[in-house]
Amino acid sequence: MKSNWFDRWIFESYQPTVQGLALFRIFASLLILFFLMPDATYYFDLASFPDDFFTPPPGPMMFFDSFPPAWVFFLIHGLLALSWICILFGYKTQIASIAAAIFMLILLGFIFSIGKVNHQMLIIILPLLMAFSNWGGAYSLDAHLSGKRAKANGWTLTLLALFIGFMMFTAGFPKILGGWLDIDTFATKGHLLNQYFVRGRTELLSGYMVSMNLPWMWGMLDWATVIFETGFLIAVLRAGWTRLFVSFAVFFHFSTMLTLNIAFLVNFPAYAVFLPWGKIHESISSLIDSKAKPHTIPIIFGGALFGLFGIIKIIDKMNPYMPVKEPSFDELVLISAAVLVVIILSVKKVIDLISSVKPRSIDTL
Amino acid sequence: MCNLSNQTVKRLFIFVLIYLPLQYAIVGIVGLKSSEPWPAFVFPGFKSVYVYGDSYQLNDFVFAVEINDNRLMREFTPRQFFYEIPNSQLAGFVRTNLESAEDSIAFDSSTRKWFHERGDELLAATARNIYYIHRRRYMTRLDGELKTDSVTVIKRLNIAEVAD
Numbered sequence: 001m002k003s004n005w006f007d008r009w010i011f012e013s014y015q016p017t018v019q020g021l022a023l024f025r026i027f028a029s030l031l032i033l034f035f036l037m038p039d040a041t042y043y044f045d046l047a048s049f050p051d052d053f054f055t056p057p058p059g060p061m062m063f064f065d066s067f068p069p070a071w072v073f074f075l076i077h078g079l080l081a082l083s084w085i086c087i088l089f090g091y092k093t094q095i096a097s098i099a100a101a102i103f104m105l106i107l108l109g110f111i112f113s114i115g116k117v118n119h120q121m122l123i124i125i126l127p128l129l130m131a132f133s134n135w136g137g138a139y140s141l142d143a144h145l146s147g148k149r150a151k152a153n154g155w156t157l158t159l160l161a162l163f164i165g166f167m168m169f170t171a172g173f174p175k176i177l178g179g180w181l182d183i184d185t186f187a188t189k190g191h192l193l194n195q196y197f198v199r200g201r202t203e204l205l206s207g208y209m210v211s212m213n214l215p216w217m218w219g220m221l222d223w224a225t226v227i228f229e230t231g232f233l234i235a236v237l238r239a240g241w242t243r244l245f246v247s248f249a250v251f252f253h254f255s256t257m258l259t260l261n262i263a264f265l266v267n268f269p270a271y272a273v274f275l276p277w278g279k280i281h282e283s284i285s286s287l288i289d290s291k292a293k294p295h296t297i298p299i300i301f302g303g304a305l306f307g308l309f310g311i312i313k314i315i316d317k318m319n320p321y322m323p324v325k326e327p328s329f330d331e332l333v334l335i336s337a338a339v340l341v342v343i344i345l346s347v348k349k350v351i352d353l354i355s356s357v358k359p360r361s362i363d364t365l
Numbered sequence: 366m367c368n369l370s371n372q373t374v375k376r377l378f379i380f381v382l383i384y385l386p387l388q389y390a391i392v393g394i395v396g397l398k399s400s401e402p403w404p405a406f407v408f409p410g411f412k413s414v415y416v417y418g419d420s421y422q423l424n425d426f427v428f429a430v431e432i433n434d435n436r437l438m439r440e441f442t443p444r445q446f447f448y449e450i451p452n453s454q455l456a457g458f459v460r461t462n463l464e465s466a467e468d469s470i471a472f473d474s475s476t477r478k479w480f481h482e483r484g485d486e487l488l489a490a491t492a493r494n495i496y497y498i499h500r501r502r503y504m505t506r507l508d509g510e511l512k513t514d515s516v517t518v519i520k521r522l523n524i525a526e527v528a529d
Contacts, residue, residue, distance in 0.1 A: 201452070
């Protein structure tokens with residue numbers, strides 16, 4: 001039977017390989033374990049706050065009437081870390097992925113009950129969806145123990161793209177209603193001034209941007225932000241467009257980090273799914289003779305990332321260059337690295353496009 | 366490993382395609398009545414506009430702590446007063462917990478005690494009354510520089526009243 005457009009969109013937009021997804025699994029686990037676990041030192045503060053400060057957002061956290069004791073926070077934190085360690089090694093990967101999402105949901109629920117919700121749902125959605133992708137189907141204890149060949153489920157990437165696209169739309173749509181497209185107002189500049197003067201976010205390029213008085217540029221930034229955020233929902237329809245908008249997102253977060261000092265590293269593991277992991281796997285395989293020892297690839301890849309992330313974390317903790325908390329050294333390095341990766345991939349894509357066009361033009365001649 | 370059938374996956378997509386806009390509508394309605402629900406699949410809107418031509422409007426929040434001995438005031442920003450709360454949550458915390466409060470009765474005795482202890486700690490002396498102040502600052506660009514035009518006090522609330 002011929003499949004329709006809806007089926008093709010769901011099942012054929014992305015064709016990941018199980019090895020590629022396995023490399024992403026190792027990357028995401030290490031990134032989250034090193035940099036994106038909630039700050040455990042905050043748990044004592046939360047537990048010691050008066051009950052009046054417990055103001056949960058409408059939702060399941062309203063079933064509680066105060067912050068739990070610190071040991072509850074540490075218990076959930078420990079279980080969350082354990083889940084991600086299991087994902088890293090690919091042990092009971094599906095259960096561990098779902099557990100990681102649930103533990104993060106509970107932990108963030110309590111943290112956000114201080115009266116402010118931060119928008120970090122992607123770090124919950126990511127393991128929940130990837131649980132069904134077979135990202136534990138290769139280079140994992142699961143694969144080793146079962147001995148079965150697994151197939152990667154590309155639809156999980158389509159669904160993740162849909163979530164990201166819709167959530168981006170929810171950021172862009174209120175801006176249209178709020179007057180961001182009015183040519184007489186400069187909303188981006190307003191938020192910059194608010195962050196700079198009121199919240200004390202005065203690092204990197206923020207001071208330079210505050211002094212910049214170019215109305216056309218501020219107006220253009222307002223429009224670009226709205227077009228990027230609302231356009232993401234349309235981009236979800238094709239894998240190529242989604243990858244393009246994910247690249248825009250990386251630049252968007254990089255620029256907000258430099259100017260508003262807001263680094264949204266928490267979204268990056270979800271963006272990283274859309275990297276060409278299959279090709280990354282092929283490149284690593286061509287460099288390493290993995291036929292004799294099939295576990296060489298994950299050990300080298302995971303070990304290199306572990307070492308790299310470890311060095312960044314140590315420098316971040318020693319804090320020699322960045323005495324401020326926002327953005328932190330690790331956020332600055334990792335988001336800058338993401339920009340570099342996007343630039344390299346874009347250049348490669350352009351070269352590929354040119355080389356595919358060249359023979360045709362010669363033929364025409 | 367539990368693999369979903371293609372039919373189940375299609376049903377899941379249809380559910381999500383209906384659910385996402387529906388939950389967004391609910392987030393909007395609940396957000397208007399109280400505050401943003403959680404968990405919800407939304408990103409921050411940042412819809413407010415504070416800049417009109419060359420005029421800028423900023424909201425300042427400060428905590429003025431009265432020193433018991435000489436009744437002088439020292440002001441602290443939310444970042445200084447609630448130093449343990451992450452900067453990303455501070456504005457929302459202040460909005461939810463202090464901007465909505467009508468008077469000091471809004472806080473129970475343990476919270477007022479907490480405010481006093483925090484005041485003592487920051488002053489390294491005994492604190493008396495502690496005020497939460499919301500000011501609106503209007504700024505204009507003059508000769509290429511941002512200058513404060515005027516300041517209006519929007520709210521001034523004694524959050525840890527001491528009886529005379």
